[in-house]
Amino acid sequence: MPVGATSNESAEAAPLEPRHPWSRYVALGDSFTEGIGDPEPTVPGGHRGWADRVAEVLAQGDDDFAYANLAIRGRLIQQIIDEQIEPALALRPDLITISAGGNDVIRPGTDPDEISARFEYAVERLSRDRATIVLFTGVDVGFSPVFRGIRGKVAIYNENLRAIAAKHDLLVADQWALTEIQDQRMWAPDRLHLNPLGHHTVARMVLATLNVDNDLEPSTPEPLPARSWREARVGDLAWAREYLVPWVVRRIRHQSSGDFVTAKRPDAGPYAVPGGTERG
Structure with a gap:
């Protein structure tokens, strides 16, 4: 010392x-x-x-x-x-x-x-x-x-x-x-x-x-917001129309949601805090 x-x-x-x-x-x-x-x-x-x-x-x-x-x-x-x-x-x-x-x-x-x-x-x-x-x-x-x-x-x-x-x-x-x-x-x-x-x-x-x-x-x-039974059922119908049907169509056509998408962080680098600066 x-x-x-x-x-x-x-x-x-x-x-x-x-x-x-x-x-x-x-x-x-x-x-x-x-x-x-x-x-x-x-x-x-x-x-x-x-x-x-x-x-x-x-x-x-x-x-x-x-x-x-x-x-x-x-x-x-x-x-x-x-x-x-x-x-x-x-x-x-x-x-x-x-x-x-x-x-x-x-x-x-x-x-x-x-x-x-x-x-x-x-x-x-x-x-x-x-x-x-x-x-x-x-x-x-x-x-x-x-x-x-x-x-x-x-x-x-x-x-x-x-x-x-x-x-x-x-x-x-x-x-x-x-x-x-x-x-x-x-x-x-x-x-x-x-x-x-x-x-x-x-x-x-x-x-x-x-x-x-x-x-x-x-x-x-x-x-976590609470949902009533009625709200949940209405959500089921909206979900099927907006998401399920397009998903099934893509499967039939052998398409993917990732077609033409590239990696968001292909290189290793410092992590940047959203809306802020690099976190280190």
């Missing part, structure tokens, strides 16, 4: 312990990771989402932290493998999140075992540089009248993902157990994507999975 310095002064001068071990985070996936349902015009791509929210927390106090988001809406798992894995590895991340296969699972006639085999192939390639990898289970869709019929299929896929995670020592962000989002008020009007509160809730779960302290509060950024 320098002459004249007190123990308190020495403690104050000591460098702060890092809040987490990661410096380069890359997110892969489809519309869920792109942030659809959480519009924010001040960020790249015009959507914020859970991954941006996680990156904002991880960037706090770290000038060198970098973040890239390669996810594109509508992508099937093979497209994610073909289009996103090599660009992700080129960025040399030490933290990777991947949510893939959801668009495959909801398609009639698809096999969750075959989808899982593709997912494991993706994980094997992403494991090349020993980054921490986080995968996501699917949401328990039993609450949804639209998707309740594929609940068993989602459960099979989830069990396969858990086996992959155990085999390859991955972290599991468990949406199936996240009961807060089993509520239509957490979802955007299209009922396919989370709304801002839903994305916020998933971000809190991901940070808990990473064991990263944060100040994200439950039921923020907005409270």
Whole structure:
């Protein structure tokens, strides 16, 4: 200890312990990771989402932290493998999140075992540089009248993902157990994507999975509004007209909502707080 310095002064001068071990985070996936349902015009791509929210927390106090988001809406798992894995590895991340296969699972006639085999192939390639990898289970869709019929299929896929995670020592962000989002008020009007509160809730779960302290509060950024039975039924009809019918037409035409869309954050760089400055 320098002459004249007190123990308190020495403690104050000591460098702060890092809040987490990661410096380069890359997110892969489809519309869920792109942030659809959480519009924010001040960020790249015009959507914020859970991954941006996680990156904002991880960037706090770290000038060198970098973040890239390669996810594109509508992508099937093979497209994610073909289009996103090599660009992700080129960025040399030490933290990777991947949510893939959801668009495959909801398609009639698809096999969750075959989808899982593709997912494991993706994980094997992403494991090349020993980054921490986080995968996501699917949401328990039993609450949804639209998707309740594929609940068993989602459960099979989830069990396969858990086996992959155990085999390859991955972290599991468990949406199936996240009961807060089993509520239509957490979802955007299209009922396919989370709304801002839903994305916020998933971000809190991901940070808990990473064991990263944060100040994200439950039921923020907005409270859950109550809805009457009549309002819910009127909403069903409006939803079917505006979202379900166009979705079915796209399936028939073999089109995707992600056609001609590019990644919103293709390069790893500092995270910019919406409406503010770079967070570091």
